[in-house]
Amino acid sequence: MKMLTDSLLPLLLMLLLAGCGDSDVQEVRTWMKEVDAQTKVQVPPLAAPKTFIPFAYAHKDEQDPFNPNKLLAELAKLAAAGGVSGLRPDTERRKELLETYPLDTIQMVGTIEKKGVIYAVLQVDRAVHQVVVGQHLGQNFGRITRIDDTTVSLKEIVQDATGDWVERLSRLELQESKETTK
Template structure:
């Protein structure tokens, strides 16, 4: 290759580079920027304003002769009023010494028989594997149960329990004789 061809090819290469750089010019970018300014200036913003907040007027509890409903004194006044109301006057004797069978719930106590000593009928009550003799006037169960009568087939117990309102009420329960499996053979 001659010197001249080499020089011509260099010029051709430089011209192609200049044409490529001319294509990357700023003319298209200028057009886009001009279009964005035009749209921005002609756009109308339609935002509805936020309404003013409602004013809150606090309630003032101004009744000085009434009890505040959120006060602890209201609860105390209601409890005092309930104490004055006659609830039948029935209350268990919590000051007396508990008997042994009062330590067991009544549903765990079974009547397994009766016996008579000195013309008094005793019931035989079983708790777990132990058997105890009881007569009318003794206590059984965890609800202040008093044995009112003993017959050959049942023991009547008067319990004192609290109802839903907190008043003491009487409840009558019966422990019936449990038939043994051996007597059926």
């Protein structure tokens, strides 16, 4: 058996080396050279880039239109002139207790009538307060204008985007009780 493997081994090696020959590869190489010589690649040329001409601001003596100080200066002029509307909150008066709370933290829980005067009953945290028309409420200089069974109407004085003081109407509505009766 050893003799059989000794004689077959060199024969197998010769067959393997014969498979690595250059039989059909030369034909493929010749064909590729012919196709490469006949094919002409045409790439269109790139367009020239546009030249950028920067804009020069020639009015150096005038105020720059993009300067943020320009807007501040105009707002200061309006404020010095009293604004467009002339409406301003009274900052000299002493603030009332309910003006220290934001309006969204105050709840209307009812109304009371005493001697012909209607009082709104308002709750802030766990404290209950009675208010009448004319009292101030909320942090935006709000003043109560009307009280009825279900709402407290008020006018607030707030600043708009340009810095002018404007009136805004707000109201508190009666909050339904969360307790259930049996």
